[in-house]
Amino acid sequence: MITIDSIKKYVTTTLLEGHTDPLEEDQDLLISGVLDSINVMKLAGYLEQECGITIPPEDIVLENFSTLEQMHRYVVERTGMKPGV
């Protein structure tokens, strides 16, 4: 089951290798530019693989991908999983 922590771990260790500032769950990662376009595509690929879903391109918008919390909520809704901690 995917959790906010596992998404955070992927973002900090894989996408933002060497990123030292802690990421807050409600922190904007897109408009602030913490994640660039390529990282967003990689993240979508990661979530697809981890959760066994296909993320349609129209879902890759601020409302679903701006914060760790939103990403988690999005995949939980898409997979019908119980929210993990």
Add this chain to the structure above:
Amino acid sequence: MDFSRSSEVELKYKQTRDFASAELNGDVIERDSNSVFPIELWKRCAEHGVLSWFMPEAYGGGGHSALTTSYLLEALGHGCCDNGLTFALGAQLWSVQKSILQFGTTDQIERYLPGFMKGTIKGAFAITENGSGSDAFALTTTAQRDGDSYVLNGEKCMITLAPVADVAIIFAVTNPDAGQWGLSSFLVDTRTKGLRQSDNIPKMGLRTVPFGNITLNNCRVPVTCLLGSEGSASSIFNYSQSWERSLVLAPQLGAMQRLIDQSITFSKQRMRSGQSIGKFQSISHRIANMRIRLETSRLLLYKTAWLLDTGKQSVTEAAIAKTHISEAFVATCSDAIAIHGGSGYLTETEVERQSRDALGATIYGGTVDIQRNIISGMLGV
């Protein structure tokens, strides 16, 4: 991965290649030298099904997969020597029709798709500006919300089909504080007041496709013109580019095959020092290299098309295919000129034109440098 084809698809390949070589090549040298867009041939291609093969059956299309469609586009490029025409058909198909199909409302799809498929309307995909190309999201065209409309201002440059398009997908800033997430795209009828299409701008190759600018001066469009949701344009762009980058070069595979066939024939007939030039290793190895490039290009294109059909992410594969095929086409054209010697440099042999056309593919849809940035970026570099 399975690239096998049914006998019907093989038959369609032959029919398409034969249709293209019989009907699309007539005055191609004159068309190229006078930069004439063959509108009647565009319509003939539409009648043949080129703009509908991939479209869903529910909308009157052929319902073919991306893999089958690319194979048929390869057939088109094999028979048709006018790379400008085949490029423009692919550009509309993958960046305009596919984007509308994926992101459009039912109304938008029903309004535009039938005309595109019949060849009665043409569409452009307009993101590039004078101040933003490789950094596409740095565009400055604005779309300001005003009641039930948006008011667009700005100028798009180097847009395929711009002078003749009936509708254009225009990318604009709707929220200046949100970077790429503040971009939106609009389906704009080119007859809308405040929109101006430039005349054709002359260029090095692909001269039979009109190309130019679109200027928006207080161009007011209803909110129903929004394609996708507000702020979704970067997703629309990334998505459509994955398709365009992967598949727009399908006809070039056919063109490469044509150049190989032409070079083999020439190398067998041309006698120098008492033997056919094909007996010289410098010539035969060039032909072998052309064949190797065609094979690798085919495999990359088919793999990417297959991935797109499965709905799997293909960002890296699309960038690899775009880079490899465009560079393979350029190298193949250079080899064909070298094999033909002085005659390869002459307009009448039609090899020099292919070479001018080929270079465009290393630029449009994101330059090969940008594709390499994407490939390395996806690797975490």
